[in-house]
Amino acid sequence: MSESTTSVELSSGTPQQKPATIYDVAQAAGVSHQTVSRFLKGFEGIRPETREKVERALGELDYRPNLTARSLKSGRSHRIGALTHDLSQVGPSRVAEGASAAAREAGYVLDFISLDVRNPRAIEESVEMLTQHDLAGVLALSNTDEMTRAFETTEFRVPAFIHTEADDAITGHPTDLNGVGIPALIDHLVGLGHRTLLHIAGPRNWSASRNRILAYEAGIEAAGVASAGILAGDWSARSGYEAVRSRADLDATAILAANDQMALGAMLALKERGLRVPDDVSVVGIDDIPEAAYYDPPLTTVRIDFDSRGRQTLLTLLAQIEGTDVRPIDVPPPELVVRRSSGPVPT
Missing domain, CATH: 1.10.260.40 (lambda repressor-like DNA-binding domains)
Structure with missing residues (x-):
């Protein structure tokens, strides 16, 4: 992410010239x-x-770059503006918490501005508001394709870093969740005898959702088992509930939801259909939110260390601000957490 923008230069005896944009x-x-x-x-x-x-x-x-951005290395400002648009979701909110904690530890303050994604000028207005203050940098937390494109074409006047999950279909290299976590879930279910799985996906404009679909499809192919299809969700428990309700015949003995909340909704829908979890259908999720251990039954899931990811994101921005190398931290890999929502295939 560039730290440059244009600035106005003054020459003695000459009028002020507007620089190139x-x-x-x-x-x-x-x-x-x-x-x-x-x-x-x-x-x-x-x-x-x-x-x-x-x-x-x-x-x-x-x-020419903005000389103000360079002067930030002097440490005069210790405030960082954070742009976000969906802290209602578990992953984004915990990434933000990790970034905020890392900022405090480094002597900075992270100020959050939540964007109204329905307003086409939301980013421009927010950046204008941010730049009225003395900032060391801007952290742009993006989850959707639309917001990432908007951030990428925004001219920040200070060092800035865009955080978003890489798209595995483009990079060709699966993230650790998709390369380790989801295969571990599928292997767990296959080990219990399941041969037909169903996936409840998140919204398609999230790279995280598309990545989990890719990992699901690759995982069932590698395991030599069948897929009963992919149902559309939006990360909410309601969408998981409605996805299962909409399916006349599940044709699956196990459901892999793209997050824990959709798994919760799926379990309620199964119960209303007279199906028991896990006796009739196993259900697993992703994220390991704090409530997952207290679902009925407790949810088998993949634990993701969002805090460390947020911290690494903030440290990447600080390296730009301070002109240093990025200090890597140890981000624990996804971990399979087996609870009572998954069991042997019904006989």
């Missing part, structure tokens, strides 16, 4: 301003010929 650079290079923004923020995937055009335009227009 990314829109000026884009026009000179014959590309979109989004492409220039991505170039400045270090994103990969820009074609070499396009990169060359942008570099030439930057030089010709004397595009």
